Amino acid sequence: MPAEPTTQELRALVAEFEPEKGHVLPALHKVQEQYGYISRKAIEIVARQLNTTPALIYGAVSFYSDFRTHPPAATEISWCSGPACRLLGGDRIREAMQQTLELPLGGQSGDHRYGLHLGQCNGTCSEAPQVWVNGKVTGNLTVASAIRLAREVKGAE
Amino acid sequence: MNARLQSMIDAARREWDESRVSGREQINVCMDTSSVARGANETLAALKTSAQRLGLKIDIGVTGTWGFCWMEPTVTVRSAAGTRTVLYANVTADRVEEFLQTTIVEQRDMAELALGVVEGNSTPEVPLLSDHPFMKGQIRRVMANIGLIDPENIDHYLANSGYEGFGKALEMDAEAIVKEMLDSGLGGRAGGGFPAGRKWDFLRNATAEPRYLVCNADEGDPGAWVNRVLMEGDPQLIIEGMLIAALAAHASIGYIYIRYEYPLCIERMQKAVNQAYDRGLLGKDVLGSGLDFELIVFKGAGSYVCGEETGLIASVDGYRGMPRIKPPFPAQAGLWNKPTNVNNVESYANAPMIMRNGAQWWTSVSTAKEKGTKMFTFSGNVNWAGCIEIPFGPTVRHALEQWAGGMRDGRPCKGFQPGGPLSGVVSGNELDLTLTLDPYRERGLFLGGGGIVFFDDTACTLDLCKYFLAFCEDESCARCTTCHGGTQRAVEIIRRIQQGGGREADIDNFEQLVRTLVWSNCFHGQFAMTTIKTALKAFRDEWDEHIIEKRCRAGVCEGLIQYVVRSQGDTALPAAKEICPTGAIVEERGTYSIDDGLCIRCGACKELAPAAIEIRDRIARRVAAGAAAGGA
Structure with missing residues (x-):
């Protein structure tokens, strides 16, 4: 896991952004791409850089599903919530994976090895039902194959 | 035509023509999100290494999708003489060696993977692509280049009528451009159907400066990916459409707002924008015409309501993407409270053609009230999850049978969702509704951005x-x-x-x-x-x-159903017990049972032991039994 970025690093990272130019989301994306998440310190620094308040920046962070306030797990499983996946057993796959991983949607294991969260349809519906393991499609799942996948992720050291 | 544009187009055409008679076979792999999901990266890598190993001198490139998303990776092979091109499907990395051996070394069609002949002669084994049932009845206009050109090469676009519409628009005044758009009757392609020409006219008549254009590429309807196909397949088309709108409405700054779930779209649009800047098609004094137009690719962060135009505007402004009350409409107060026009990707993508060929040509394709063509994607319990472009007007039944390949396993179509989670559901008894706007409006629904989801009787x-x-x-x-x-x-x-x-x-x-x-x-x-x-x-x-x-006929609703073991001694029962994620299957001296309190109804056991495990009514059965007992 990357170390918590320092104030200096964060300031340098967002130095290019300006107030009133539509730079809130680009600045937050840049922080998350660099560090994997948006820390409390990053929220304060982005706010100062954009001449606004941490409340407004946190308001944006908490509104959008892509932004994380904690580091991601080493293996992130995104469960596709789209209608094609749903019609082909996606919700039963979700239930089974949650049980196997002992995680709610949005949760991660105590040792940060694996996490599970809700993903939005990206139109690869020919592969339904599917999950994305660190962004890579694992498609045409059955409930049984999803359980085996979850066991593998959970069991891996 | 603007002289700088003309010389750019001429140079691109010369280069394109030369590349087409290079004397080498040309292999193009569809590289888009759907094909990558099905292994296109691996196919491309395998083609390169195999070609090297076999000592083949061939050109290998990439394109967007032909729409056969369920059969990706698709690959075209163009003959060395440049006279014949064949489209192949399911060319996975493990078939590549055999594929090159057959098509290049032995110079034969690989009939078992061939979808059809794109150009040149057909054979009894490989018919024309236009005769493929999926292609029949499609008229590809915004998709015309997709599958043929490299989406990351602006010269491919320029060589294939690219920027000709903009060239024409440069010679027209703003009023004339708006008139052409109004004459075309192009309606908003996100489902609203509001005339794009009128929106442009609102912005043209606005008084404040600067004026903004926004391309709404926040295609958030689950099951819709038509905008993705356009952005990944022909991104310059969208830039050209926005440039025409900028001329018509005197806009000087544009944003393309793309959902973060589409990383390849963001990458390709950004490359396309960079190339357009390099050629002087964006920025200050575009091609010496006096038009200033800055274009910014903006990455969303995951919010469906940012597809609503005022939500999108709030999001670019840097706030939570919360829609607000209209009026004021964006044409009066949009980005930073300045006049703003928001159109969908597919709406902008139609403008170049309207300028190039005229409104009359553009409207001639459809006999329906809605003019022009529309892209659709199909998914759910259908055989083919693909992307098409057709004139408005065919029935849903026709679309289901012709372009979605019918329902899976021959099950009946219980119903469909015409366009996103807000659009409603329609019964399968109404498959004769046409793919036009009115029938849905009349029923209190709407035909959305193009993502149609069909469901069968396994859906509750x-x-x-x-x-x-x-x-x-x-x-x-x-x-x-x-x-x-x-x-x-x-x-x-x-x-x-x-x-x-x-x-x-x-x-x-x-x-x-x-x-x-x-x-x-x-x-x-x-x-x-x-x-x-x-x-x-x-x-x-x-x-x-x-x-x-208290009965769920589809056997889905957790409280109304129960999984039970109906036949002991089935050899699959141990595997069913092993897979159960909650330990709900209990075995005692060879007899299996399911602990209903632990069972989460995931159905994994039934997948592995379909004959031994069944779904029963949990409450309805007891109610019925109680009633029978009471009556006795």
């Missing part, structure tokens, strides 16, 4: 409603109590019914929600109950079954 109506309402709840911006609280309430009631706690008053509860959510400020809240409203009409008996009889 209530479960579908729960899914779409939970989506609406999740994605509500929470400004309006009607929407925020109302969707939450709807989901709670459905959950209770699914657990067996349905009450007859629940239908009234839903109708109350239908009546109150329409008071919400924006489209999201106003249409959030459409699914339930239309499902109550189309599938009323199923609601009554759940609420009164």
